[in-house]
Amino acid sequence: MRKHARTMIGLAGILSVLFAAPVRAKSQEAGSKPEMMATPGGAEMERLKFYLGEWDYTESYPNGGKNTGVYTSKLGPGGNSLVQTFHSKGPVGDFEGLLVMTWDPKEKAYKSYVFSGDAPGCVIETGQFEEDVLIYRGEISMGDKKVAIRNTTRLVAPGKIVSEQYVSVPGKPEKLLVHVEATKR
Secondary structure, X not given: OOHHHHHHHHHHHHHHXXXXXOOOOOOOOOOOOOOHHHOXXXXXXXXXXXXXXXXXXXXXXXXXXXXXXXXXXXXXXHXXXXXXXXXXXXXXXXXXXXXXXXXXXXXXXXXXXXXXXXXXXXXXXXXXXXXXXXXXXXXXXXXXXEEEEEEEEEXXXXXXXXXXXXXXXXXXXXXXXXXXXXEEO
């Protein structure tokens, strides 16, 4: 796999599973109405509120390499999306990017749009909760080949998230690309 494609896959996975954190905006004024619950998808966005804030994370790769980084998750306009920035570095590389997540009422699914500092365009993934695990799926093209991406994220304790990204090509078994552990600051 070319370095550019590996970077995009890694960034898409790390971001889409870890950094999906929209929550309802809380007003400081007594008696005001919550903003997110009034819009379609508000309940779905509320379910992700444990992601909001600043996080330190470690990426562990099957070859033994480890990177560390920081990401920040903020509500987007109207609380209908989450805008996240991230940056990690270490022996595996220096990764920087932007992730925007939202609920798509038409598809009845979460959508993530991952932008990387290493490549033009974006990776789009579609997600759902399966019990208490948020699972995103997508694919990227590498010439005429398609690479499937599957990301899993679960809250393992208050303020601690574990995510894993898997990749596969047609006819081959799925492989772990990166294991990520994040701790809220």
